[in-house]
Amino acid sequence: MTRGLALIGVSISLGGRVLVPPLDLAIGPRCIATVMGPSGAGKSTLLAFIGGFLEPAFTAAGRVLVDGEDVTSLRAERRRLGLLFQDDLLFPHLSVGGNLGFGLAANVYGRAKRQARIDEALAQAGLAGFAARDPATLSGGQRARVALMRTLLAEPRALLLDEPFAKLDAALRQEFRGFVLAHARARDLPTLLVTHDPADAAASGGPVVMLGEAPGQP
Numbered sequence: 001m002t003r004g005l006a007l008i009g010v011s012i013s014l015g016g017r018v019l020v021p022p023l024d025l026a027i028g029p030r031c032i033a034t035v036m037g038p039s040g041a042g043k044s045t046l047l048a049f050i051g052g053f054l055e056p057a058f059t060a061a062g063r064v065l066v067d068g069e070d071v072t073s074l075r076a077e078r079r080r081l082g083l084l085f086q087d088d089l090l091f092p093h094l095s096v097g098g099n100l101g102f103g104l105a106a107n108v109y110g111r112a113k114r115q116a117r118i119d120e121a122l123a124q125a126g127l128a129g130f131a132a133r134d135p136a137t138l139s140g141g142q143r144a145r146v147a148l149m150r151t152l153l154a155e156p157r158a159l160l161l162d163e164p165f166a167k168l169d170a171a172l173r174q175e176f177r178g179f180v181l182a183h184a185r186a187r188d189l190p191t192l193l194v195t196h197d198p199a200d201a202a203a204s205g206g207p208v209v210m211l212g213e214a215p216g217q218p
Contacts, residue, residue: 002068004028005050005158005190010062012045012054020046022062025209027158029188032181032204036195037211043194046211047160050192051083052076066157082156082189084164084180088147090135096122096146097131103150121149124183141172148180152187159184159191165200177203 005027012020019042027033035043048054050064053076063072064079071079090099100118108114122128125145135143144164151159164180165173181203184191193204201208 002065003190004031004067005192006065007050008063008065010046010049010060010064012042012049012058012060014045014058019058020049020211023209025207027190027192027206029190030185031206032184032191032193033206033209034193034195034201034204035209035211036198036201038196041211043196043211044162047083047162047192047194051081051160052079080155080157082151082154082159083162084148084151084159085162086164086166088143090143090147090150092135094135095131096127096133096135096138099135099146100131100150100153103153105153105155107155117153121153125149125179140168141176144168144176145179148183152183156189159189161191161193161195163195165195165197174199 007023007025009022009024010020011018011022025033035046037043045054045058049058049060052071052074054060063070065071066079066081091102094102097118100121101114104114104117108117118131119128122130125148127142127145135146138146161180165177168176177200193200195201
């Protein structure tokens with residue numbers, strides 16, 4: 001079985017307008033590929049197709065393979081793809097530990113084992129002892145790290161990053177980018193990053209796909 005994330009002949013259009021021309025892309029373990037282009041170029045639309053949540057208004061063709069399995073027709077939750085967005089999307093009614101516990105893979109059984117995984121994730125994020133904290137009391141950088149660890153605790157087969165650094169200031173952006181990319185590589189995850197920042201692509205070090213401008217569709 002071929003490990004990694006592969007796009008085969010993927011194209012997307014809206015109302016007859018081509019957003020993503022036919023695209024072939026292979027992303028192996030530890031490889032971080034980048035999709036670049038201005039706002040409206042179809043970058044997030046491509047991630048939505050890969051992730052399985054493309055809106056019905058779009059017309060898409062082609063196949064998405066994960067570890068050699070064709071997942072194109074599978075529901076989003078069955079694809080086992082990790083997603084990280086600009087917003088951290090932490091649940092305000094749950095503690096930091098509760099948010100991490102929500103992301104835990106279904107094969108982690110027992111309270112003690114689950115708590116151990118949560119504590120390990122907090123330690124990896126430099127947030128040991130933060131399990132009982134309210135997410136509202138965290139800084140933006142701390143919230144971003146919790147969001148990443150929650151995504152990774154689900155044990156995804158690949159990682160999709162939709163401009164997760166865009167809302168951070170320059171210093172924090174560089175720090176969090178390094179944190180995310182290091183964890184993706186440490187877990188041998190094939191990763192696809194959507195960005196408009198050349199510095200993100202340079203840090204990723206993998207293949208770069210350029211999408212042209214298509215006004216009106218972020």
